[in-house]
Amino acid sequence: MSGSTSPVIEFRQMQIPDVPAVYRVETDAFSSPWTMEAFEQEMLQNEYAYYLLALDGEEIVGYCGAWLILDECHITNVAVLTAYRGHGIGEALMREAMRRTAGKGARVMTLEVRVSNDPALGLYRKLGFKEGGIRRGYYTDNGEDALVMWTELNEDE
Helix, strand or coil, rough: CCCCCCCCCEEEEEEEEHHHHHHHHHHHCCCCCCHHHHHHHHHHHCCCCCEEEECCCCCCEEEEEEEECCEEEEEEEECCCHCCCCCCCHHHHHHHHHHHHHCCCCCCCEEEEEECEEEEEEHHCCCEEEEEEEEECCCCCCCCCCCEEEEEECCCC
């Protein structure tokens, strides 16, 4: 991202041709990224998968992955390219995911977050998420615990 101005971000649902760009965001954001094949399987074989993209023009700069099962939305991963962080894109992406999944019938949203990920914890608390418990040793790369968080969704959000 060039300059100091905040980008104008638009959102749309992910499609198969987006997998390589989403994978680029994934590998930029995480030390133990999902594989490109995992994203392809999500798109082709998981009937519960819903992926929302954040775009700056034509460039995919972030995404939010979710599984919509009955009236629950489980966030699988959220990522924003390093160069785009600090501009509110993660918050806007989560708010849009909350709005869209509520519109699809989800009443509750859940996720896991590293106990050491203070920026994400702050964002989720700001969005109304509450702490639901700890998953001990959840992250396979370093055995870190995950905090389970949840919030009720409202179609008016």
